[in-house]
Amino acid sequence: MTQITETNAQYYQGSQAFRAPQVVQTTFDTDLVFGDSDPLSENYQLNNFKVYSSATGLPGTYVEVQGPGAITGVENNIITFGAPPPAGTFIVVQLKKLDGGLYGQTEQEKAYGQTVEENYGGYQYVKLNDIVNNFMVGYVGDGKIIQTCKKSDVVFFAKRSLQEFSYDTLKSIKSSELTIPSTLSLVIPQDYVNYVSLAWIDELGVRHPIYPNNNLTTDPYYTNLQDSIGVPTQDSLGENLEGSSLTEERWKNANDRLLNASWYANFEFFGYANPDLWSLNGPWNWGRLYGIDPKRSNFNGWFGIDERNNKFTFSSNLVGKLIVLEYISDGLAYDLDTRVPKLAEEAMYKSILYNIVSTRAGQSEGVVQRYKKDRYAALRNAKIRLSNIKLEEFTQVMRGKSKWIKH
DSSP, rough: OOOOSSOOIIIIOOOEEEEESOBBBBOSSSSSOOOOOOOTTTGGGSSSSEEEESSSOOOOOOOOOOTTSSSSEETTTEEEESSSSOTEEEEEEEBBBBOSSSSSSSTTSSOOOSSHHHHTTGEEEHHHHHHHHHHHHHHBSTTTTOOOOHHHHHHHHHHHHHHHHHTTSSSSSEEEEEOOTTEEEEETTTTSSSEEEEEEEOOSSOOEEEEOOOOOOOOOOOOOOOOOOOOOOOOOSOOOOOOOOOOHHHHTTTTTTTHHHHHHHHHHHHTTTTTGGGHHHHHGGGTTTOOOOOTTTTTSEEEEEETTTTTEOOGGGTTTTTTEEEEOOOOOOTTTGOOOEEHHHHHHHHHHHHHHHHHHTTOOOHHHHHHHHHHHHHHHHHHHHHHOHHHHHHHHHHHTTTTTOOO
């Protein structure tokens, strides 16, 4: 079972101290990543840590251990130095931190990065690799539910369980802050499975939902070039020639005011503030929003998904806007280092157990159904736990229900 192994200094500051000739082997929850100790090397930036040394150990005396061959390698979190530090030397390993950490005498020596921050809150998770190992210990062996089972089978079903859980139970939602360029398109994230929501952010930091352009426009998958009678043309290899999409071009250049009826609704420009347009937008023209199609009554803009180029596309009024994209990942982007919430750990075990038992030849149907029910019950409990409903929040909502909404 997962236990706290880091000291307070390791968790909060991302630092661990040693004294030569002690072996410098870190015990962070984060593994060390080493590229090169030479700041002039392109691999130097790959390091997720820095090493400092001091003869006295007093604050302000630590300098970075750097230069060609100063550190020759890192294996199993053991740092090997090119020249062993003199006995009694104070050594500190500092993971990269947003504020640069407490060591180093110059800005260049500071350990700037966010390795420490990425480790915060890690105790609420358990690694998928640990779940696999725990399952092998608790469920596989003589006198246990499963007599024999290959670890590779457990890994496979653990990944499949996590993948299924990620869609509607674990809610592996990630968010990305992006700016919409003049092309009005953004590349789909590398670990993207499905979108949750998109919204643009105003100057106050308030989010404004962006809705899908369902039934308003489309992003054609094929844009075949045609001859004068409408027949697709081919290249020398017999493949259809494709051009740019006219539908996408027209949507990109569309005047959103003509879509969402703001031509009639925006009196600041089209009404009192502009006498020349009074005759167009005068009182006799009020009420034209009545009966408007809901999919058009949107002032925040629209987005679509271009399956041909694997990009998000946006309406013209969103150019230059800061947006936040929330999307679901299947939780497997980083293999066995993937983290699973501890609140869903038992559901993972039950799911792996059911999948292994149900795929074995000659297994009793009664046994299979029993483990299926166990899996369902554990999954339901995980959903309740992860819903994170607090009594105070529920009470606040119910109190709000008793209030009259006055216009």
